[in-house]
Amino acid sequence: MEIVILLVVIAVVVIGALGGLVVGSRRRKQPPPPPPATPDITAPPAEPHVGDEAETPREEPRRTIEEVDLPDTSGAVAVEERPAAPEIEIPEPAAGRLVRLRARLSRSQNALGKGLLTLLSREHLDDDTWEEIEDTLLTADVGVQPTQELVEGLRERVKVLGTRTPAELRGLLREELLKLVGTDMDRTVKTEPEASKPGIVMVVGVNGTGKTTTTGKLARVLVADGRTVVLGAADTFRAAAADQLQTWGERVGAYTVRGPEAGDPASVAFDAVKEGKEMGTDVVLIDTAGRLHTKTGLMDELGKVKRVVEKQAPLDEILLVLDATTGQNGLVQARVFAEVVDITGIVLTKLDGTAKGGIVIAVQRELGVPVKLVGLGEGADDLAPFEPEAFVDALIGE
Numbered sequence: 001m002e003i004v005i006l007l008v009v010i011a012v013v014v015i016g017a018l019g020g021l022v023v024g025s026r027r028r029k030q031p032p033p034p035p036p037a038t039p040d041i042t043a044p045p046a047e048p049h050v051g052d053e054a055e056t057p058r059e060e061p062r063r064t065i066e067e068v069d070l071p072d073t074s075g076a077v078a079v080e081e082r083p084a085a086p087e088i089e090i091p092e093p094a095a096g097r098l099v100r101l102r103a104r105l106s107r108s109q110n111a112l113g114k115g116l117l118t119l120l121s122r123e124h125l126d127d128d129t130w131e132e133i134e135d136t137l138l139t140a141d142v143g144v145q146p147t148q149e150l151v152e153g154l155r156e157r158v159k160v161l162g163t164r165t166p167a168e169l170r171g172l173l174r175e176e177l178l179k180l181v182g183t184d185m186d187r188t189v190k191t192e193p194e195a196s197k198p199g200i201v202m203v204v205g206v207n208g209t210g211k212t213t214t215t216g217k218l219a220r221v222l223v224a225d226g227r228t229v230v231l232g233a234a235d236t237f238r239a240a241a242a243d244q245l246q247t248w249g250e251r252v253g254a255y256t257v258r259g260p261e262a263g264d265p266a267s268v269a270f271d272a273v274k275e276g277k278e279m280g281t282d283v284v285l286i287d288t289a290g291r292l293h294t295k296t297g298l299m300d301e302l303g304k305v306k307r308v309v310e311k312q313a314p315l316d317e318i319l320l321v322l323d324a325t326t327g328q329n330g331l332v333q334a335r336v337f338a339e340v341v342d343i344t345g346i347v348l349t350k351l352d353g354t355a356k357g358g359i360v361i362a363v364q365r366e367l368g369v370p371v372k373l374v375g376l377g378e379g380a381d382d383l384a385p386f387e388p389e390a391f392v393d394a395l396i397g398e
């Protein structure tokens with residue numbers, strides 16, 4: 001019996017020892033997971049760890065995503081140290097811009113259209129009322145001759161019509177204004193010569209009218225239409241003008257040819273055209289100075305630029321930039337420039353800042369050349385091809 005008891009005790013001890021070994025080996029098979037080579041901090045553990053194992057993952061999240069990102073960010077900073085290629089913008093298409101800007105035009109020209117319609121709606125259109133209509137048009141810089149034409153035309157038609165509804169009056173006024181603005185002029189900016197590329201456009205005007213800005217905006221219009229552009233910074237008088245133009249160019253990937261400060265504008269213009277030819281560019285836009293006190297000086301400079309450029313190819317377009325807010329003064333400038341160079345188109349800038357939209361009519365009459373573009377703000381795409389219908393609709397409202 002004692003032997004049996006002894007055997008049972010030995011058996012219990014052996015089984016116990018074996019069991020301990022198994023449990024121990026199981027414990028050794030479950031070590032805490034080794035830290036991953038690249039800790040995946042972005043994704044939290046799918047299930048929370050427990051016990052001893054909880055310590056490792058709990059500590060790891062302290063290396064926040066921001067901390068882990070830091071080396072990458074410093075890498076990006078290092079890249080930035082290299083000269084970064086300027087980001088090329090995609091300008092807004094030129095077609096339909098005036099429609100987008102019409103609200104702005106309506107706001108500034110509200111007084112003219114509303115004033116005329118109110119006067120025309122009076123029950124009795126006597127001489128005094130017609131005089132007031134005339135004054136309204138003159139105040140908006142429509143000009144004496146065009147004003148008289150419009151008033152005579154309207155007077156005649158209102159008389160024939162007899163009774164007048166507001167819609168009829170609006171229609172009549174629209175037609176008469178459109179007649180004055182002109183719907184049959186070719187308002188395209190000529191940039192596609194028949195012979196060979198590039199088209200050459202020279203931008204002239206008194207300083208401060210918005211020449212450089214217009215040249216830059218025009219480059220965007222052309223780029224938006226799929227054309228390539230070289231800019232010639234021939235305004236060597238104002239040092240900042242070349243920088244300003246270059247910045248406009250860089251924004252749309254147009255190369256700018258510049259010369260030394262106070263250098264010869266004609267030589268810059270020549271180089272720009274040469275560069276444009278060599279690069280196979282579609283259009284070369286030349287910004288000029290115009291900061292000249294005498295007509296002789298102006299003639300000398302612009303005449304020389306034109307002559308020198310035309311040694312390579314004829315100019316396709318000479319755009320005169322006029323500031324609409326300067327009113328009659330703008331007309332005087334127009335006259336002087338027209339005597340110096342053959343203006344082929346007018347750009348009226350800052351129409352957003354004046355109620356004198358009638359200058360469109362007056363200046364076309366004065367020079368016999370069409371308004372081709374209008375500036376309606378300082379924004380990069382605030383230059384619009386001039387559309388008579390959209391313009392007149394903006395004047396008299398919907």
Ligand SMILES: Nc1nc2c(ncn2[C@@H]2O[C@H](COP(=O)(O)OP(=O)(O)OP(=O)(O)O)[C@@H](O)[C@H]2O)c(=O)[nH]1
Binds near residue numbers: 208211290352377378
């Ligand atoms: N509101 C408004 N401002 C404009 C428009 N066009 C140009 N400007 C502003 O007019 C100012 C003069 O423009 P510039 O292009 O520097 O004039 P500039 O004729 O080249 O002048 P110079 O280089 O000195 O000969 C700038 O502040 C332009 O932003 C426009 O259509 N509307």
